Amino acid sequence: MATQTLAPPEQLGLPTGFKKWIIVITAISAAIIELIDTSIVNVGLTDIAGNLGVTVEDVSWVVTAYAIANVIVIPMTGFLQRYFGRKDYYVGSIILFTIASYGCGFADNLWTLVAFRFLQGIGGGALLSTSQGLMFDSFAPSQRPLASALFGMGIVLGPTLGPTLGGYIIDNYHWSWMFYINIPIGIAAVLLSIAYIDKKQDELHIDRKSIHIDQTGILLLAVGIGSLQYVLERGEADDWFDSKVIAWLAVAAVIAIPAFIWWELRGTKEPVVDLRALKNRNLAVGSILMVVIGYGLFTSVLLYPLFAQRIVGLTATQTGKLLIPSGLATLPMFALVGRLMAKGASPRLMVVIGYVAFSTFCFIMSTYNMDASNGDFVYALVIRGIGLAFVNVPLINQSVSTLSPRELPTGIAIVNMMRQVGGAFGVAITNTYVTQRMAVHRGDLTSNLQPGDMLTMERLNAMTQGLAARGVNAFDAVTGAYKNMDLIISRQALMLSYLDTFKLAGLFFVVSFPLLFLLKRKKMDAATAKAISDSAH
Known part of the structure; x- marks a missing residue:
């Protein structure tokens, strides 16, 4: 039996040498900044809330808006690449992500920040899947596992570096720099993508009139996945189904997601x-x-x-x-x-x-x-x-x-x-x-603390005497001891x-x-x- 071999990368039209590794670095960098932004703001919510004069509960919309936009766009990237062409869609998404990052850092009120975070999520949604496709296209089939490994580094490093980088910025700079740091990376990624990423043959002559837009599928996807993401993001903060918004969006997700699955499988010949x-x-x-x-x-x-x-x-x-x-x-x-x-x-x-x-x-x-x-x-x-x-x-x-x-x-x-x-x-x-x-553990711990218990009273007396030694009067020392005990519990x-x-x-x-x-x-x-x-x- 004859052994079938693949042609060298040059004959397969794959990038080689310097060009190949520039594409790899660009793709990984774009994926990392997208994933960093899913978690970088978590450690800065208190500072953002104080600076904008809103509550921490309100500012959590900064996280929710990005997540909702992200999870809606990601499954549509295959269709959007076909419609716009992979290179144009990729470059356009990086540009949108970069501009939105500047808008987030420049925002002077909560809802402006939330709006730019939503736009940032739309731009960022393309970067994961498209970057992964670019990585695969840069390697010969036998080297695809290496491409997966390199891309995997970005997937893990992004969410890991987010809180680290965010914490450093919050401790040393203004919170807006959590967004401004994306700008030079985004500009470099755009320039390198334009210069080094080639269009595929089918991207050169896209007939958009012949591409069916699955409007029903897009609507059901946005409602279903967007509602589900909101429920998951905001459920605990809003007391789950005690909130009418959570309850109605849960109903919307339960209806829209099965409808989306049916429509994509049975209702249309060209699903999104x-x-x-x-x-x-x-x-x-x-x-x-x-x-x-x-x-x-x-x-x-x-x-x-x-x-x-x-x-x-x-x-x-x-x-x-x-x-x-x-x-x-x-x-x-x-x-x-x-x-x-x-x-x-x-x-x-x-x-x-x-x-x-x-x-x-x-x-x-x-x-x-x-x-x-x-x-x-x-x-x-x-x-x-x-x-x-x-x-x-x-x-x-x-x-x-x-x-x-x-x-x-x-x-x-x-x-x-x-x-x-x-x-x-x-x-x-x-x-x-x-x-x-x-709540369960607090109940268990407090049930073991009885007013007449010797160990409990010894601990309270020690804390009372410690506060009194610092000049606190007797009444406040007793009150402070009980407060300290409550904090310990x-x-x-x-x-x-x-x-x-x-x-x-x-x-x-x-x-x-x-x-x-x-x-x-x-x-x-x-x-x-x-x-x-x-x-x-």
Whole structure:
């Protein structure tokens, strides 16, 4: 039997040398700034609220607006690339993201900031899937695992760097610089994209009149996914279904999402999101697993800083610095995973390793207390980073590996959307679970404190005497002692609720573990690989 070989990259029309790596750097940078902006403002909400003269609850719209726009646009990127052409859509999205970033930093009132954050989310929604397609197009089929590894670094580094960078800016500069830092990166990405990214053959002569616009599908998608994202983002803050807005939007999501699925599968021949691709078992299973990955990634990004700052007492800058060692240890793991995949190592085995590592991180964090040292955090975060490296890259690759070239853009968009939805579920579940568990633990702790209990009275007397020694009068010293006791109980209850939430995150990985064995491994033949190389992702 004759051995079929692929032509060298030059003959396949792939970029080489300096041009190739400029495209890689541009694509990764664009993906990172998009993901950084999903979490960078979280640590600055209090400062933004104080500066704009609004409550922290109101300013949380800055996070919600970006997330809603993001999750609506991501699944439509395949259609939008076909309509505008991938290069033009990509460059236009970076320009919109960059201009909106300037508008966010320049905003002098809440709703101007929210409006620009929504526009920023629309621009940012294109950057993930399109950047991933550009990465795939820059590598020969045999090197696609390396492309997945490099892109995986951006996926993990973005949400991780967000709170770190945000904390440093809040501690040292004005909050607007959380948005201004995007401007030079965005300008550089636009110029490099225009100069070095080539248009595909089918982008040169786009007949937009012949492209059907699925207006019904777009409307149902926007209403369904947008409502779901709002409910998940705002549910805990608005007391869930005690809020009429939450209740009505939950109804809208329950109606619109099934209607969208039916319409895309049965109601139109040219859907905006070709959900028929989910008949592919790898994509369907991979999408479910991506929800778990998104949940784990965003939950850990949310919980670790809260635990380090509110329980251990670290500053935002100190919390961010502890992520540096884990980042340095994790980066080589992505390169290792890429090489192992290129040599034919089992993706399923690597995902298993990643699952074990990430669940180990969760259970390690669930054993810490307020005496946890910096070394304890670094140890756990290194394990987390290794887990994410081994999970993200092989899982993304396997989810889309058995798709046809035509289905690939939709597959990539669905995978990215499911990770974002998983992140939204993670934040919603975490906030609700922490609140509920804190109430339970506070009740348990206070039930053990009886007025006549010797240990309780000794502790109160010691605190009263300590305050009196500082010159506080007797009545205020007693009152202050009870207040201090209440703060100690609240902090202890909060710590225990965080530990419970880490255990819950680890449990999600354990429960979804059997799904890994439903992934099929298909070795891509030369003809299919070349077809994917020639297609516009």
